Amino acid sequence: MANYADDCQIKSNSPETACTWVESAAALDALRETLARQSAIAVDTEADSLYSYFEKVCLVQFSTGEADYIVDPFALSTADGLTPLASIFADAHIEKVFHAAEYDILCLKRDYRFTFANVFDTMIAARILGWKNVGLGNTLQERFRITLNKKMQRADWGHRPLSAEQMAYAREDTHYLLRLRDLQREELRRQERLEEAREEFERLTRVEPSPRRFDPDAYWHITGTRDLDPTRLGVLRELYRFRDAQARKEDRPPFKVISDATLLRLTHARPSSTRALAHLGGVSEFVMRRYGHALLDAVARGAAAPQTARPHPHSRSDTALDNAARHRLGKLKEWRKKRAEARGVENDVIVSNDVLFTVARQNPRTLDALVAGTNLGPWKTREYGEEILGVLHGKKKAQ
16 A cells, blocks of 8 residues: 555644554554544545446545544454444544534444544524525635635545545544534524524434345336336337446446436337447447447347336335325425425435425324424424424324
């Protein structure tokens, strides 16, 4: 493994602090001891979702008030991995400060089965405060006149060695978070929104990763699919399944094997020869050369077995609602929109889409039923519970 000590010593917009590259079990134990003495630490991760079929955590970054640390899980994979960090994430006495924490928490739970307590999310705080630009780069520029280099957002974090620019990017993603947290916490107190924020932060500790599985019917979600006749729908089904199998084989994201747009072009054209395939617009020479015969076989299989029944992918929209529930959902969305406009925040800051969907489907008549069905927190229940029931059932108050 390369030595990244020099690359860690980047220039920043605040006084320089030490940066430590952690790639041994001894260094990780030392880091754990350091983090255990803190009351708050900043955390971020980098993953390789743009470069592999099954994404994985490629870096974990930490910052304290005195130093920055970058942990390389690949270098630690032959020992106990990142297990020593489990106690840090689970410690309710140490505040873990993230920006857009949900993705990081899901990845860390999925790859290492960590549990979390005492989280502060600077993006959620910004949204609750009504800040318009909630990306970390925009937020730091607007609040502190700090400019981050975001060119590495799409870098391949699974490749080694990392460049000096990647190291600098990784470090900066946590370097300023504690300072931002301090500013936001005071503003949340001033606006009397701290309890609301803490309720959302606690919700983040309970998110759970979905099983890694391929949904063979998810081609139904591709834009334009629902206008296809049964023969072409069968073709798309086979092309979609071929693409996933190939992506697994190559360890690449499916969209990097063949795009959805190209799948639809193939579906509509239904080429039956390499000549027809080669003349089809949007099919690159690389795709033609590497997958041409396999694509033709998939087209033939699909055409021979039309999809006459509607596919049933895992639900991710309001399609499971009956007409009455759809009507309730419409009324709930209109109420939420007005509430959000009055506060100057985005709609889902008031209540999430998942909660509205569940409420519309279950149609609760009491606060107890509302909370039981949605896990709506105490603050949101006090603030919005009666209003939600009023939207569903007129002016009648919950008993």
